[in-house]
Amino acid sequence: VAKTSLTSPPWPEVKLPDPVEEAKHHAEVVQKVNEMIATGQYGRLFAVVHFASKQYKITSEDLIMMDNVLQAECGDRIRMEKVLLVGADDFTLIGRPLLGRDLVRVEATVIEKTVSWEKINMRFRKKRNYQRKKIITNPQTVLRINSIEIFPCLS
Amino acid sequence: MVLLSAPLWLRSRLSDRFWRVQEVLKYARHFRGRKNRCYKLAIRNVQRAFVKSTQARKQKKRFLRALWITRIEAASLEHGLKYSAFVSNLFKTQVELNRKMIADLAIYEPKTFKSLAALAQRRRQEGFLAALGDGKEPEGIFSRIVHHY
Numbered sequence: 001v002a003k004t005s006l007t008s009p010p011w012p013e014v015k016l017p018d019p020v021e022e023a024k025h026h027a028e029v030v031q032k033v034n035e036m037i038a039t040g041q042y043g044r045l046f047a048v049v050h051f052a053s054k055q056y057k058i059t060s061e062d063l064i065m066m067d068n069v070l071q072a073e074c075g076d077r078i079r080m081e082k083v084l085l086v087g088a089d090d091f092t093l094i095g096r097p098l099l100g101r102d103l104v105r106v107e108a109t110v111i112e113k114t115v116s117w118e119k120i121n122m123r124f125r126k127k128r129n130y131q132r133k134k135i136i137t138n139p140q141t142v143l144r145i146n147s148i149e150i151f152p153c154l155s
Numbered sequence: 156m157v158l159l160s161a162p163l164w165l166r167s168r169l170s171d172r173f174w175r176v177q178e179v180l181k182y183a184r185h186f187r188g189r190k191n192r193c194y195k196l197a198i199r200n201v202q203r204a205f206v207k208s209t210q211a212r213k214q215k216k217r218f219l220r221a222l223w224i225t226r227i228e229a230a231s232l233e234h235g236l237k238y239s240a241f242v243s244n245l246f247k248t249q250v251e252l253n254r255k256m257i258a259d260l261a262i263y264e265p266k267t268f269k270s271l272a273a274l275a276q277r278r279r280q281e282g283f284l285a286a287l288g289d290g291k292e293p294e295g296i297f298s299r300i301v302h303h304y
Contacts, residue, residue: 001304014280046264048256055256057263084252085260085267092267094274097251119212122205131202 030154033091037152042088045148047106050082050098058106062145070141072110078143080106086150093150102153107146116140223258230261234272236279244275244282 001007036042046059052066072078083104086093093099121134169175176194182204183190183197190196228238245252250271252260261268 011283014283016280016284048252048260055253057256057259084250084256087264087267089266092264092270094250094271096249119208120205121209122202123209124202124206133205 033093034152034154036091037150037154042090042150045086045088045150047083047087047104047148048085049080049106050084051080055084058145058148060145060147063111064108064143064145066141066143067116067138068141069113069139070110070143074110074113076110077146078108078110080108086148093154100153103151105147105149105151107148108143109146111142111144113139113141220254223254226258226261227254230258230268231272231275234269234276236272236276240279241272241275244278245271247282248274248278250274 044059046057048055048057051064052068054066056064058064070078081101083099083106084095084097086099086104093103116138119136119138121132121136123132124130179198179201180191180194182201185191186197186200190200224238227241231238231241242254245257252271257268257271260271
């Protein structure tokens with residue numbers, strides 16, 4: 001039968017690779033990455049951490065500021081557990097949505113607890129003699145990320 | 156002797172007028188023209204400046220999100236994906252990075268962004284295949300497709 005414009009669908013045909021070969025390839029990659037982690041062949045690690053309802057991209061020796069109070073004294077060590085992504089130069093581990101607790105360990109220390117600069121909230125309506133001025137100071141906490149460690153327990 | 160009625164009190168006069176005026180003028184020092192020196196012109200503009208800064212604090216969130224979206228779109232187009240496809244497929248694979256992080260990764264970690272784009276592309280193709288179905292005819296009589304060759 002002659003080929004017309006409607007013999008094949010207008011969208012490009014999509015072919016997925018063979019599942020058996022894919023599974024083998026995946027297992028190889030996982031084993032390689034495990035070896036690399038076990039031997040310690042990565043340089044500087046970066047992680048994406050969900051902390052205080054915000055996401056931060058952190059490395060070691062990093063300073064982070066959160067715009068609220070933390071129930072921990074200055075100098076306390078904290079372990080951050082909600083890690084979304086960990087990466088190095090050659091590999092990245094993407095969590096769906098979080099990575100396991102036995103895979104990554106992020107340690108941080110509380111450095112200072114201050115109050116933000118004086119932000120001024122003003123409401124004004126013209127010709128109505130209406131103005132309200134409010135000075136807002138949010139409490140802030142500064143943390144220093146001590147270290148990010150990964151352990152070779154991929155599967 | 157205690158003076159009880161108000162009109163018999165002495166009229167009080169301001170002694171710290173200078174400092175009250177300076178409190179307002181300190182916020183006007185970087186303005187242009189006479190409104191950085193003269194109190195009457197300065198209070199109007201200082202009030203407008205405060206109101207605009209409160210409004211801008213809300214708009215900043217909108218602007219930054221639009222900026223992140225533009226950056227993610229540019230980066231994903233470099234890898235052959237549109238922003239809508241990229242973000243929707245990434246969400247379907249249960250990767251919950253927000254737009255700020257994806258934009259930062261696209262700037263500072265290009266290899267990671269490339270792997271995210273590949274993940275989204277693969278999920279998109281699997282979605283297409285799942286939507287197309289097996290390629291066989293549907294069961295039932297009225298839903299049969301007639302082939303004219």
